[in-house]
Amino acid sequence: SADGLRLGEVERTVQAYLAQQGLAFLEEHVDNAGDGDEGETVCPEDRVLQRSEEPQGRRYLSIFGELKISRYVYSAGKKRAIEYAPLDARLGLPAGEISYVLEDYQERLCAKSPFAKGVEDLKSILGTAVSVATAEAMNRQMAGFAQSFHTSGLTEGKMPPPSDEGELLVAAADGKGVSTRRAAATSGE
Numbered sequence: 018s019a020d021g022l023r024l025g026e027v028e029r030t031v032q033a034y035l036a037q038q039g040l041a042f043l044e045e046h047v048d049n050a051g052d053g054d055e056g057e058t059v060c061p062e063d064r065v066l067q068r069s070e071e072p073q074g075r076r077y078l079s080i081f082g083e084l085k086i087s088r089y090v091y092s093a094g095k096k097r098a099i100e101y102a103p104l105d106a107r108l109g110l111p112a113g114e115i116s117y118v119l120e121d122y123q124e125r126l127c128a129k130s131p132f133a134k135g136v137e138d139l140k141s142i143l144g145t146a147v148s149v150a151t152a153e154a155m156n157r158q159m160a161g162f163a164q165s166f167h168t169s170g171l172t173e174g175k176m177p178p179p180s181d182e183g184e185l186l187v188a189a190a191d192g193k194g195v196s197t198r199r200a201a202a203t204s205g206e
Contacts (some may be wrong), residue, residue, distance in 0.1 A: 036144060039081035046108075053088035053104030066091035066101055075105070079116040082145050086110075115147055120155055127152050 022030075052072055059066050072087040088104035102110075111117055119139075123146065126135035132152045140146035147155070 033144070036081045040079070040084065043079055043081060043084055047084065047086055047104075050104060050107055053090065053102060053107075055089075055091075055103050059091050059101060059103075061101055064093070064100075067094060070095075073099070075110070076114045077110065077116060078114050078119060078145065078147065080119050080122065080143055080145065115151065115155065119143075119145070119147070123147055123152055124155060124159060127156060132156070 054068065057068050059068075069090050069092070073090050075086045075088065077084040077086055086104070086108075088102065090099045090105075091101040091103075092099050111120070115123075122143070123135060123139055126138050129135070130138070132149050136146050136149050136152050
């Protein structure tokens with residue numbers, strides 16, 4: 018107030034500050050969850066898995082920014098694929114690097130506009146976003162669940178009986194993600 022700042026300027030400054038605080042809260046939460054060390058070996062499902070010699074890093078992109086998570090992981094041996102990551106499980110981390118919340122926000126924007134525009138919009142709102150290629154990949158991955166969701170029965174777990182079906186089918190398509198190419202005009206056209 019003493020500096021005579023406009024309310025919009027204060028609002029943007031506060032938003033940036035809250036994002037920094039949000040990231041600090043996430044980092045504190047991760048720190049309090051431990052490092053995933055459950056001993057030199059673990060035996061899930063009668064398999065012996067070895068703990069990594071050093072904590073392994075993992076990137077996590079949240080709505081507040083990027084976190085680097087350091088944790089012990091378990092595998093069948095050195096240079097083998099990670100089979101068990103206790104801290105990842107404890108925190109409910111996604112399989113990829115993108116937080117479920119950021120993924121949700123990004124998909125909501127990309128469902129209504131082109132991927133590049135959705136990514137740009139989220140970046141301007143939150144200050145963080147994924148790449149266009151990542152937004153497209155997230156969309157493809159989520160689309161893989163559409164058929165099973167549709168056939169599972171959308172209301173109360175039941176599909177309507179055929180006798181309740183109407184005569185009219187309404188379908189819409191926006192062609193999103195479909196490349197449109199125009200043939201080069203020839204001199205005879």
